[in-house]
Amino acid sequence: EDKVVQSPLSLVVHEGDTVTLNCSYEVTNFRSLLWYKQEKKAPTFLFMLTSSGIEKKSGRLSSILDKKELFSILNITATQTGDSAVYLCAVGTWGTGNQFYFGTGTSLTVIP
Amino acid sequence: NAGVTQTPKFRILKIGQSMTLQCTQDMNHNYMYWYRQDPGMGLKLIYYSVGAGITDKGEVPNGYNVSRSTTEDFPLRLELAAPSQTSVYFCASEGPGYQPQHFGDGTRLSIL
Numbered sequence: 264e265d266k267v268v269q270s271p272l273s274l275v276v277h278e279g280d281t282v283t284l285n286c287s288y289e290v291t292n293f294r295s296l297l298w299y300k301q302e303k304k305a306p307t308f309l310f311m312l313t314s315s316g317i318e319k320k321s322g323r324l325s326s327i328l329d330k331k332e333l334f335s336i337l338n339i340t341a342t343q344t345g346d347s348a349v350y351l352c353a354v355g356t357w358g359t360g361n362q363f364y365f366g367t368g369t370s371l372t373v374i375p
Numbered sequence: 376n377a378g379v380t381q382t383p384k385f386r387i388l389k390i391g392q393s394m395t396l397q398c399t400q401d402m403n404h405n406y407m408y409w410y411r412q413d414p415g416m417g418l419k420l421i422y423y424s425v426g427a428g429i430t431d432k433g434e435v436p437n438g439y440n441v442s443r444s445t446t447e448d449f450p451l452r453l454e455l456a457a458p459s460q461t462s463v464y465f466c467a468s469e470g471p472g473y474q475p476q477h478f479g480d481g482t483r484l485s486i487l
Contacts, residue, residue: 267417297475305465305478306418313473351417362433363408363476365417 266290267354269366276373280342284369286352287334294355296328296335301368302348309337309350342373377401381466381479388456388486396451396482398466406469407449408433408476409441411462418465424449456486 270285288296295313299306310319312328312335319326323342328335339346349368356362382397400407405426410418420433424443438460440452449468453460463483467476 269417295473305480307478308475311473311475353418362420362423363418364434365410365419367415367417 267352267364267366269350269352269369271369272367273370274372276342276371278342278344278373278375280373281338281340282342282371284337284339284350284352284371285334286336286366288352288354288364289333290354290356290364292357293330294357297353297355297363298326298335298337299351299353300348301351306351339371342371344373344375347371347373379466379468379477379479381464381482383482384480385483386485388453388484390456390458390486392456393452393454394456396453396464396466396484398449398451398479399447400449400466400468400477401447402468402470402477403446404468404470404477405446407443408467408469409439409449409451410465410467411435411460412465412481413462421451421464453484458486460484461486 267288297311298309310326315330323340326337349370351368352366353363379400408423409421412418419435422441424430427446430441463481465481466479469476
């Protein structure tokens with residue numbers, strides 16, 4: 264059974280801290296791994312990773328994929344209160360159609 | 376630049392009623408998806424479509440039906456609403472190649 268597991272489930276940090284969110288997966292026919300940020304509404308896209316070892320970076324956020332060990336991490340440096348959200352990891356697979364499997368998310372709260 | 380549009384935004388149904396959640400996209404994407412998200416959980420795939428006239432079941436299809444008569448529209452039908460279908464429903468579309476999904480703003484559905 265395909266599955267995506269995120270850890271930790273929730274995290275509370277102070278502004279300025281650095282956080283690392285984890286996503287491990289077991290799927291057949293891996294296509295891509297995506298990170299989304301969700302703040303009460305629809306998920307908004309952060310990163311798509313398809314190749315191992317290549318870091319994607321956007322401002323204070325970065326992510327990397329390890330296809331051998333089947334996991335990805337999302338790093339956020341110098342956290343701000345606006346980073347408070349649920350971060351979702353999704354894995355896309357090839358098959359008879361394109362399916363995506365989502366983890367349950369990590370709830371991040373950044374306190375001033 | 377509308378993207379993915381879902382209607383309605385909120386709806387309350389009585390047990391046994393039926394309704395259709397509408398989803399339309401203006402990006403000419405072939406791939407479209409319906410997800411449900413229960414409180415504190417990730418997204419679960421209900422149905423997906425790889426093009427007009429082609430639909431397939433996802434992880435949690437029971438109690439739902441879909442159709443895809445045009446590229447733009449992908450309605451989700453609930454025939455006999457049950458309390459277990461209380462959830463937030465997201466529609467998404469995806470372009471060709473390695474592209475992230477674009478999500479609608481969601482429909483919050485309560486069944487009482």
